[in-house]
Amino acid sequence: xxxxxxNDNGYTLVEVLIALxxxxxxxxxxxGLQINAIRYNSGSNLRTSTTAMAQGVMEQVMSLPxxxxxxxxxxxxVVSIDPNDSDGDGDATTLxxxxxxxxxxxxxxxxxxxxxxxxxxxxxxxxxxxGRTITLTNFKRYNL
Numbered sequence: 627x628x629x630x631x632x633n634d635n636g637y638t639l640v641e642v643l644i645a646l647x648x649x650x651x652x653x654x655x656x657x658g659l660q661i662n663a664i665r666y667n668s669g670s671n672l673r674t675s676t677t678a679m680a681q682g683v684m685e686q687v688m689s690l691p692x693x694x695x696x697x698x699x700x701x702x703x704v705v706s707i708d709p710n711d712s713d714g715d716g717d718a719t720t721l722x723x724x725x726x727x728x729x730x731x732x733x734x735x736x737x738x739x740x741x742x743x744x745x746x747x748x749x750x751x752x753x754x755x756x757g758r759t760i761t762l763t764n765f766k767r768y769n770l
Contacts, residue, residue: 672727730752731750747764
């Protein structure tokens with residue numbers, strides 16, 4: 627009488643180690659993908675913040691009345707994007723957003739754009755701390 631099982635099949639230690647090695651290589655690949663996804667999402671968040679800030683500045687400029695001298699005077703204007711100094715840096719021309727960094731903004735007015743009298747081109751530039759700049763362009767008729 628033998629107490630041995632007729633079927634002694636199972637996994638050897640070598641087979642288990644090979645399976646664990648393959649599994650860990652797969653996990654490392656997924657971890658690398660996760661790191662890249664976080665990096666790309668962070669960049670997207672920064673560009674979205676910059677674009678939203680540029681849109682806000684553009685809306686401020688475009689809401690000015692058409693008889694405002696700003697639209698008849700060519701030049702670059704620095705924007706007070708943080709007039710209440712909410713970030714505490716002592717500078718009204720920079721704004722620090724949590725998780726996004728520092729931003730500066732300006733707008734450039736081109737009077738009588740391409741020879742069209744009474745039409746100003748407004749370019750709003752917002753620069754993030756990495757140096758990338760988002761530019762929005764709009765046009766406004768001004769009263770002569």
